[in-house]
Amino acid sequence: MDGRGDTSSPKDAPTIEPDDTVDQRLGETVRLLRQRAGFSIQDVANKTGLSTGMISQLERARAMPSIRTLRLLSIALDVPISYFFETSDPADVQRYIVRKNSRRLLRLTASGVVKEALTPADKGQLELYELTLNPGASSGTDFLQHTGEKAGYILSGSLRLWLDNQAHVLEAGDSFRFPSTVPHMFDNPTQHVARAIWVTTLRQTDSPSV
Structure with missing residues (x-):
């Protein structure tokens, strides 16, 4: 799918989550990080310049973020952007x-x-x-x-x-x-x-x- 012609066996490749699972996990991660920091949705909106509606939709897995959006969230929530990645074994x-x-x-x-x-x-x-x-x-x-x-x-x-x-x-x-x-x-x-x-x-x- 990525154009590399990879012929490695499935056990040698990273595990891929279904799209809906990815969306749900990302949303939960954003919400938990926000709550851990003691921020309201409005606080995160003020820090990122994103709308409160966008942040709410992300947390409920009703919107998929762009790289720019995740970068803004990573800075506001004080985590590396890789924090939002699918976890490894x-x-x-x-x-x-x-x-x-x-x-x-x-x-x-x-x-x-x-x-x-x-x-x-x-x-x-x-x-x-x-x-x-x-x-x-x-x-x-x-x-x-x-x-x-x-x-x-x-x-x-x-x-x-x-x-x-x-x-x-x-x-x-x-x-x-x-x-x-x-x-x-x-x-x-x-x-x-x-x-x-x-x-x-x-x-x-x-x-x-x-």
Whole structure:
């Protein structure tokens, strides 16, 4: 499905949850994190710039978030975005190492994006992912800004990276790095699956700028 032609056996691949299970788990995670922080839905809306209706729908699994939405929520709730990923088998979890068959997944079906976490689940200053973008996939309809840096490398296909309203079409072998304070978003405008390595640095005390 991701265009890699993977012929590995099912036991060597991460377990995939059904879409409705993913939506429900994401919603419950957002709600529990909000309650643990002592925030009301209005508090989270104020911190993220998202509407209270959107946050309520996410918590009730009636809306699927974009990457931008999850990034805003991760900053407001003080967790790495990988906190929202599908969990791995505890027996396979290591503190500093991530095995290929133990990657945690985040499947944003509405956005057409699959993110595989390449870094362990503990908090850190750097997050590393492998992104798979289906045709037409995008990070969302709005630009995102926050402190830190982002960098990446295109493995296959094409990715269109928007930086401060300027589009850059990146092909396999191209790479990038930019301050995350630059308004940014990305999409795959082609009819072919694209794959990329994506790196994000972010201090957990940073606040989103919308």
